[in-house]
Amino acid sequence: MRIRIDAVDLPGRTRPASADGRVPAYADLHVAVQRRDRPGELLEPQPGDAPSATWTLECTTSASAAGVDIKGPYVQNRLGRRFVYLSWGTVDEAGVFTMFRRAKLMLDVIPAEVLDAAARDGLLVARLGLTDAQGGPLCARVEPPHVTWTAGVDPTPM
Numbered sequence: 001m002r003i004r005i006d007a008v009d010l011p012g013r014t015r016p017a018s019a020d021g022r023v024p025a026y027a028d029l030h031v032a033v034q035r036r037d038r039p040g041e042l043l044e045p046q047p048g049d050a051p052s053a054t055w056t057l058e059c060t061t062s063a064s065a066a067g068v069d070i071k072g073p074y075v076q077n078r079l080g081r082r083f084v085y086l087s088w089g090t091v092d093e094a095g096v097f098t099m100f101r102r103a104k105l106m107l108d109v110i111p112a113e114v115l116d117a118a119a120r121d122g123l124l125v126a127r128l129g130l131t132d133a134q135g136g137p138l139c140a141r142v143e144p145p146h147v148t149w150t151a152g153v154d155p156t157p158m
Contacts, residue, residue: 009129117151
C-alpha cells in the first residue's frame with residue numbers, strides 16, 4: 001500500500017516572531033516527511049510558500065487484533081500509536097535543514113472502513129491544510145477534522 005499526503009494552504013516562507021516573544025522568527029521555512037527514527041533523513045522537503053505539497057510513502061499492511069496495521073520506513077510507532085511526522089524547519093544558505101517543529105498525522109484515528117478499503121485497493125490519501133489558526137506551520141497531533149482520510153486505487157503498480 002501507499003500513503004499519499006496531499007497538503008495545501010502552506011503558511012509561507014517566513015514566520016515573524018510572536019508579539020509576546022514566545023515564538024521566534026523563522027525564515028526559509030520548509031516541510032518534509034521524516035523517516036522513522038532518523039530525524040535528519042527527510043523525504044522531499046517542500047518550500048513553505050509552495051501552492052501545494054504531495055508526498056507518497058511506501059508501506060506494508062497486515063491484519064492485527066486492532067484492525068489493519070501499517071508499517072513502513074516513514075511510519076513512526078510511539079507507545080503503540082502509529083503516525084507520520086511532517087517536520088518543519090529552516091533551510092540555510094548551505095541547504096541544511098534545521099527542524100523546529102513537527103506535526104503528527106495520526107494513523108490510528110482513520111476509520112476502519114477507510115483503512116480496510118485502502119489496504120485492499122493500494123492507496124490511502126490524507127488531505128490537509130498546513131497553516132494553523134495563528135497563520136503559522138501546523139504542528140502537534142493532527143486528527144480529523146483537520147485531516148481527511150480516503151481510500152483510492154493506486155494507479156502505480158508495485
